[in-house]
Amino acid sequence: MRTRYLRWNRQSLKWLWGLVILGMLASIPVAFERSQTEEGSGRKVEFVFDYRDLLEIGDLQTDPRQFVTNQLQELKKNGVHSLALYESTLNELRLSRRIEIFSSHEATALTQTPISPNENFTYILFAEKESQDMLEMLITRTFASYNAKVRPWSLKNQNGLIIEMSREEAGLVTMDPDPIALKMLKEQGFQIVVRMSNRRTFDVQRMDMLLANLAKFGVQRFIIDGETVPGYVNDENFEKLDLMAELMKKYEMGLATIELQKAPQKGFNRLAKMIQHDVVRLHSFTESDGEKLTANLTEPELEDRIQGVSDRFVLAVKDRNIRMVFINARAVRNLDKGKILNPLDSIYESLSGKDGALKRIEAAGYVLAPAGKFYLVHSDWQTAAKLLIWLGAVALIAITVACFFPEIAILVFLIGMGGSAGLFVLSSSLFAQGLALAAGTSAPILAMILAIRSIRKRYKAPTGASLLYAIWLLLRTSGISLIGMFFIVGLLNPITYMLLMEQFRGVSVLHLLPIIIVALYWLLFSDNLSYKDTIVKARKLLESNISVLWLIGAALLTAAGFYYLSRTGNEGQASTMEKLFRSFLENTLGVRPRTKEFLIAHPLFLLGAYLCVKYRSAVLLILVGIIGQASIVDTFAHLHTPLLISYIRVLYGLCFGIVIGIVYIAAWEIVVRSWRRWTPLLLKGS
Template identity: 70%
Template sequence: MSGLYLRLNKKLLKWLWVLVILGVLASLPLAFVRNETEQDTAQKVEFVLDYRDLLEISDTQTDPRSFVTHQLTEAKKSGIYSMAVYESTLNEFRLSRRIEVFSSHEATALTQTPVLPNENFTYILFADKEAQTKLQPLIEQTFKSLNVKMRPWSFKNQAGMIIEMGMEEANLKTMDPDPIALDTLKEKGFKIVVRMSNRRPFDAAQMNALLARLKQQYGVKRFVIDGETVPGFINENNHEHLDAMAELMKKYNIGLAVIEPLFQKVPQKGFSRLAKNINYDVVRLHPLTEKDGEKLTENITEPELRQREIDVADRLVLAVKDRNIRMVFLNAKAVRSVDKGTIINPLDSIYASLQGENGAIPRIQAAGYSTGVAEKFQPAYPGWQKIAKAVAWVGAVALITLMISYFIPQIALFVFVIGLIGSAGLYVLSPSLFAQALALGAGTSAPTLAIMMAIREARAKHQAKLGSRIAYAIVLLLRTSLVSLIGACFIIGLLNQVTYALVLEQFRGVSVLHLMPIVLVCIYWLLFSEESTYKEKLRKARALLSSNISVLWVVGAALLFAVGFYYLSRTGNEGQTTALERVFRSFLENTLGVRPRTKEFLISHPLFLLGAYLCVKHRKAALLMLTGVIGQASIVDTFAHLHTPLEISLIRVAYGLSFGILIGIVFIIAWEILSRSWRRWTPLLQQE
């Protein structure tokens, strides 16, 4: 039985590469379909200004209404054609100067009537007849639904009403968006984006009437969720209202915008289900937050302010090009400046960051996008996709098996069969988990396998010592990178869903993808890279584990831990960088259009090239090639950012290899100069 198993295992080892290649070939059409989706659909970028922020800033001005009118004109000149309007509150009506709101204490002072100690009501005065006509029914409908009593009130022939609820609480109650504001913005040519919350009890009839009015009168096409839950969400087990909300949104062809995860503490509850039920009519939104705006109001010099405006522009351009952002949400806030002795706001600087020679909008347009109402991606799901993914599934399991076979070749057949059965069971349990697990396994295996193959090749070359060393090193780097790209192909093929492009689902395990290849390659180098029996490998492992630990070892381990922690802290969307590096990154981005990864072209690829060059003469120089695993893992990780367009990822990898080879050649030249100088001068120094 064991003899039969070993024969089958030996045959399988020959066929694993065939299965891997078939899996790659099946993934390529899926990559092509994704690229077509990214290149041919959703090419409009929508810039949206928070209208409530505008009202809050106007409250600090001497002529609030004139200020708002002027800013709307300036916003349109700068390329902002959409305004975000919230569901209204009494406080927002007050900021708009449509009503004045008083507590019972303030009302008694105003009317000079005796204080009523048992009363804590809210008093409202309407600014004019239009405000009363359009807002009073809205206010009455809201508080009537809460069973709050109301009655008319007036002061000096100015109409108003009394709401029998404390002012602090009354100011929190949410009602339909301000119809006067909507009419004003429509007249001035702005598109409307509504901030919709879940703060009111869900009523299908009222929601239907609201959505009909928003769509038919104001052409609303998209909601941005305001708060932690989407409209209609009750809990994770009750979806009745949520599904009803989805049906209404489909009825009126209204979509959603999803805020980038980096700017949300937790995902908004119910968002994924609502997005799925409206057929993923969703665009990605990048916010310029109030905190970001405050940086444009600090007491700095004019050149520093201009640079910060350029930094904002760089950030917005990068978001659109690199992360498929189609809606930019602009926030602003009035700030008290003690140094300047006035209240200032960042609006002018925000406008400046959008227009001008270095402005975000001209640069975004130059990159092939246009400004307008954001549109969803239109992904294609051809009938052959399931077959292609099935072939990619087998190829991914084969790739993982190949990587493991470099450690223990005798278990390849067992691993392959168990891998197929286990992954099939995982698919039945959760198709999403199945795809992510296989993608992570293939993505980890490819760079690991690439470096292990390169180490074997380098040692074979050391024995042969034939041909041009520089040409050999370059070819080896390119061939190694090609093997790593196999992992990228499987990630693209297995995770070919719009949910990943919109980051409604995230590819977990990026840290594993960075760290595990390093660990596996180090284990391979220490124990499995040389021909020896398993007993000898075990003896070597025991010797390493039982070695005396010196202070130098402890210091070295601490340094490795620090380097590893720093390396991992820089991975993912929340990676940390220094100010100097951000300047360098910005320079690369603006010069090349797409920024190559620093760890690839400055560190990993050049050192790999130097190691491959030296290993022809010096066997231990292959140790330098181990650093290449960082760059190879980075190549795969580039494609694991599924919200980044494929074209951008390909250009980034190509730049990384091109510049890495050039810098590697510089390393080789420097090495030759130093080594020849050392050989020339050492005998002379010894003679002296």
């Protein structure tokens, strides 16, 4: 029975490879439909400025209204055709110069009449008749909903209101967006994006009237203001949330999801699903980002920062499927210059200056227009394709495990199918992510194991040109690593991953685990030892005396590992010099290859493959190549990046890696030949 099983097991490898190939083929049309979805938004990009920030900067000017008017013209001139309008508050209406606000103490001083010491009310005066006509009913109705009495008040023929609520509390009450601002901005040709909160008690009738009014002003999209979406109560009560979704569909309004939030806004995913994912990704340029443009800088330093902002906007649009760029700004008191500064002129320069973002974005095939949603392309046959992809992914994992333990290939495949099926029943999302992570991690491991085996064979029986062999081995290894791409793209193609509403976890595992497993294979399994001899070898390694040099080496490797992981994922860190280098590559090539691939991993792999005929220890250089192989797969794990960009990035990495690797090889030959030539002469002379 055992003999029959082992025979079946040996024969199963070719069938497992067949399943892998079928899975790869099935993923190709799935990837094609994802590309169609990415193009389905019409490649429209919208730049949005925070109108409240503009009011706050204007409040520090000598003529606030004229300043705001002038800056609105400048915004439009510099490609910003949308403004974000918040739900209004008394404080924002004061910034707009619609009203003035006073406490009871301040009203006493103004009227010079005694007011009860027990009174702590809010007094407001309308700046003009238009403000009273447009805002009086809004303020009265809003505060009445908070059970706060509102009554008329006037001062020197200027009409106003008394709100029986403290000024501090009244300033926090949220009202509908400023109707005067809505009308003015619409007349000036701006697209309006509303910042919608969940601060008020959800009322269907009120929300219906609000959305109907906003629709008249052409509002097409919300940006959620706060931690919860309108209508959210808790994770068990979705009645109001679903009513909000119905109203949004009624008035054809969508959402924007803010990139790199620390935590997702509660209720967002359900609301997005209910409105058929009418969602665009938003990149936020924050007030803190703007402050960096107002620091004490030399002219060249300021130019570098402006260029950095421009590069940032271009990269967000091209590399991360961003369709809305939200710009904030804040005035800063600069004590050294004795001025109040703002970053507006620098922001305009970053958008439409000499190397501005707008021209580069348009040159990349995008148009400046209100952001449109992705139109999901998803055919019914994808269900059958996913089944083949599932089989292929598990087969790839089984083949990789079989490199260590050949006798259990069939067993691993059967257990993998059963375990993943159970995971699917538990959670389809967890199933897809887990299987994609396992297959994506297996591909570079398998590629490196096959490369090490090829190196060992070549060392024993060298044939052919070393340089051509090295290039061929790098390309073959990278091709095997790319198998992981097929399964990641095929399994994780729902639109929620493109919008980053659902994130592929485990990127650090994808980077680190292949390094550990390939090193383990090289140490214990690459010599084709029996299991008994392998255990003896492992025990001998564990029982080896540890020198101080080993400890230093381990500390350096650990530090290098932490540094390597700190640079992975969306929040990876990079030095200033590296950022400048990245910017140069991006601007020169259009798509930036990964530095660790074309400068380090691929060239060292090539050098190691070239030297393997002469030096057995050259395999250590090959092992460094696992970083590049894992990085190839990780490129496609960034599911919010357009597939075409990922393909080009990998291709550039290989092309430049081969060129730089040839330079490394040439440098090695020069050093070695010089050493051989001059060392005897030096020894003879001595």
